Amino acid sequence: MLKKPGSAEWAAILDAFDHLSALSSGREEAIAAMELLPEVEAGVRAMLATSEHSGVLDRPVALPEMGPTFDYASLAPDMIVGSFRVERLIGRGGSGEVYLAHRMRGDFDQRAALKMLRPEAASRFHRFEDERRMLGGLEHPGIARLIDGGIAPDGRPYMVLEYVEGSEITAWCAAERADLSTRLQLFLQLCDAVRYAHAQLIVHRDLKPGNILVDRTGRARLLDFGIAMLIDPLAFDRTATRALATPCYAAPEQLNGGKLSVATDIYSLGAVLYELLSGHDPWRFGEDDLWQTMLRRMLHEEPPAPSATAQDPNVTRTQIAGDLDAIVGKAMRRSPADRYTSVDALADDIRRHQALQPVAALSGSRAYRVRRLIRRNRWSLGAAAIITLVLLAGVGGTAWQARMAAEERDVARSEAARLEAVNQAMMQVFRDARDPARIKKMSATDLIDGTANRLAQSLPPESAESASIVAALADLHLMVENRSGARSLIEAAMARGIGRNDPPGAARLKLKLATVLVADRRFDEARRLLEAVDRFWQTDPRRFRREHVEAIGARAFMLRLEGKRDEGIALLMANMAEAERAYAGYDRDLATRYTNLVTHLSEAGRPDEALVIVRRGQAVLAGNEQQYSNGALNLMRLEAGLATRQGDLGAAAALLSKVVAERRARAGRSTALAVDLLRYARLLNLQGQPRKALQLLDEALPISAEHIGPETPATLLIELARADALSDLGRVENAERLLAAVLTRLEAQQPIDTTHAVSLLTRARLALVRRNVAGARAAMLGARSRFAQLGAAASVYHQDMKAMDDRLSRAVRTR
Structure with missing residues (x-):
């Protein structure tokens, strides 16, 4: 039995067929001179036999029987290549081998994928170098990163790539029983990686589930740029890059020698999406399929709609029919000119489908x-x-x-x-x-x-x-x-x-x-x-898409208050694309959605992700010329809060200073200005600038009393911050009278909120000024207990607690 051909064998088969079909005589001698692998020779003979009949590819010719293969590894375990020790062979392709390896450092264990050119593929040295050069210019979270490269002791080139632990995207979806929303999100992540590669003038040319892994965090990662092509025709000789992609996902122009472009990758993306939706590849090739039938269908037909052949139990045909059928169909049209013009256009149509908006593919x-x-x-x-x-x-x-x-x-x-x-x-x-x-x-x-x-x-x-x-x-x-x-x-x-x-x-x-x-x-x-x-x-999803997005926000808010923050975050993240489209032209509502998500992430202890959303919101609002709108300034205030929690008080102060200046100029005496002044003054108190803080608080107090109310939490928090500033300025009696007045008003308020906990911090501060360490310690214990009851909502006072703990520790040491 013969081995079933893979991508390398397909390339050899078509190259040989191109050469032999042009010969009018002497084909047998030419075949013998080529010294083809048995499975390649069998495939070439089948294609030649078919081509000699009228109605090319119409006459069935059976594939030769295929048997098991026996791969070998050119590197033994524990061999050293560069600064990496080989562990084992984990993959083998047409011209390369991939090994799992570890970096050789005593205090640093880094797993990596070591890719070597196979000994018998020495003629592809320049192609290997092209791949390494292309990968060196790619820095994207969805693309496996190049770590190192060089020449091995035996003279072969190698490259070391980030080792991605995960499963092929289709296998992952099956194992996790992924729903349609999850599959589309993974596909959009893949689109973003391909879009980035295209922006670097690189066409991948071999997009398929086997080159797309889902890592442990649930992110899609794109691998193997081994046959990628630079869009720039002057970059290198294209004649050296005629390796063939996996046929089931290859565009027609890859099979018939046509011009390759970004549209080639768009076709393959459509084929991958087809399989994610239906549970099988677009052409449903089986072991008994005939080569000539396969090629005829790929070159002259279009695949059936995925909804018509879907067999994945986790995605129904009803979910696929309509928009998604049309999107796949447009991506996989035989003529490149009829496909989406860019990966962005394809991804946008997916997002339009998610947002219940009309998709371009149907139009x-x-x-x-x-x-x-x-x-x-x-x-x-x-x-x-x-x-x-x-x-x-x-x-x-x-x-x-x-x-x-x-x-x-x-x-x-x-x-x-x-x-x-x-x-x-x-x-x-x-x-x-x-x-x-x-x-x-x-x-x-x-x-x-x-x-x-x-x-x-x-x-x-x-x-x-x-x-x-x-x-x-x-x-x-x-x-x-x-x-x-x-x-x-x-x-x-x-x-x-x-x-x-x-x-x-x-x-x-x-x-x-x-x-x-x-x-x-x-x-x-x-x-x-x-x-x-x-x-x-649901009676009219397109008409009520904004209301639907608002309801999602309310559900996420409820999950947050119920202590299910991660579920709330996941809900908002999954709905973000729909929200951005539903709120297009309603910048205030859109900014509120960004603000809510940042708050969720911040309270969940995920500051890096929160900062990404801040930047995304700022970019969208700036693109709408709303970079200094109330919503944008709220995002800037949240950015300052993130900097404060990271301990970067200088950066936070610079941001809050800008927020206050812009808010004064644009909103005047407003609720938002009162809140901004309070945040900035609290930070100045932490930085040891009580005089400047008091000036801001004196400005904020009448605004808050007028616009929010004299007995509201915001106004009482301003008064407590004033007491802190007065205390640090040595005006202790004034601070104590102010604290007593606030506590009297708090006694009538239920339930216990942030204001009660902050009042205990102020009490601790005044106790330390009076050298009452025991009283300060008791107040701090009370504050800690109250903040614990409040949960994540109290995280904004983390630095205030830390500062008071430091003061108390110093007071204890100097007693």
Whole structure:
């Protein structure tokens, strides 16, 4: 029995066939002179026999029987190559061998993949060097990194690559029973790696599941650039790089000698996606398939839709049909010009599918099918039939565009109604604000509370606009952190029947109420509301995509408060692409989503990932010319918080200084400015600059009292920070009086929140100033206990706790 050919044997078969098919005589002598491997010779003979009959590739010729192979290793275990010790052979291809190896350092154990040129492939030395040079220029988390390279003692070149422990992507998906969402996320990671390679002018040319591993972290990693090609034609001689990709995933131009380009990789990506969706390769080649049949299908046909042949139990045919069928079909079209123009375009279509938006592949699929039908039957179809087909394709496209325009019009009308509701609510608030008798000694919270309740009571329940106005009024409550006001307002409105003639408006009210209930930790009630609105959003997913994204955010918030932070983070990360598309043009909402995800990651002790999201949000907002919007400044404030927790107080101070300056200039006396001033002043206290901190706090206090309320946590935290600054300035009695006043107001507040814990830190600070070490220690124990009860939400005070612990330790040593 003969070995079934692999990629190297396929290359040899086609090269030999090209040469021999041009000979009119002397083929047997030429075959003998070539000294072909038995499986290569058998394959060449089968192709030659087929080509001699009319109707090339139509006459069945059986493949020779294939038997087992016996690979050898040219390096023995424990051999030394460079600074690496060989452990064992882990792979063998057409021209190379790959060994598992370890770096030879006493205090540093690094596993690596050592790739050697096989002894019998010495003629491919320059190709091996090309691969090493290309890998040396690639730095991407989705591509195995080049570590080292050189010439082995026996004169062969070698390269050392990052060793990726993992499973082939299709095997991993099967073993993990991965759902459709997980598979698409892995595919998007793969697309990002290929896109990066293309940006470096490199076409991979052998994309297949065997070259894509999923590592221990669940990330897709791209391997083996052994037959990659530089897009730059002057980089090196292409005639030395005619190795063939694995046929099942190879583009037609790789099989027929056509021009290779980025479209070649796009075809292979489509084939990989096909297998991820359906559970098998696009052509379903088996052991009994005939070579000529395989080649004919790949060169002259297109694969069936993956939904038609799907057999993976974890992805249903219904999930694949439609968008994903069209996306795979466009990526795998025989003509490179008919495929996606770039990997980005392919990835964008996947994201559009995830975001429930119309995919580009469908917009041209009907016209594409009509063109193919006309090409196939151009002599049998009459002119009238061709014109009819073209008109039908045009009418279909126009109907689709009209339907999309109607849907966008409905969304626009809904948004216009919502904005008009906001305008009405704000106008009422401003009318009340012009009445001096009403605003005297009233905070913004009180003003909004009275105005909102009065306006809500006047709204007619049967009006379709009433629900939108109530939602806008609830947003005003939430803007000044008055959750109880928002909850009472929505519950009273719903009890009056507001929204009964406006199902979308009623669903939005329920979603807003669910968000408030989550913040109040009334999870069961919130969960019931979220389940109800989710069912409603599914009645028209495209129209309600923003609401669906908001519901995802509420669920993630609930998971965070339930202590399931990693689940909440996973939910937000999986939904990020959909959120970016749903919130396109709504930068405030988009910035809020970034802010929420950064907060989740930060509290989970994942600062590096949090910083990546900060940078991503800043880049998106800057691209929309919103780099100094409130949302962007909030992200900058979070970036400062990350720097503080990492101990880089200087970087944090520089960021907060910029945030405060921009907020003053753009928002004036606002809630956000009060919060920024507090954060910056706390940091200055940590840095030993109490005088400057006190100046900022004196600015923040009246703003917070006016815009948020004098008894709110934000205002009380500002007063506690003032007490800290006064203490460090030696104005101890003033600080003690201020602390006592805050504690009196806190006694009436339940439940215990961050303010109670921070007040104990201030008490410890004052005790140390009075040289009362025992009192300071007791206060610190209390603070630690309170912060522990608060969980991850208290992580922003980590540096404050550390600073007070250091002070207490110094006081104990100097007693």
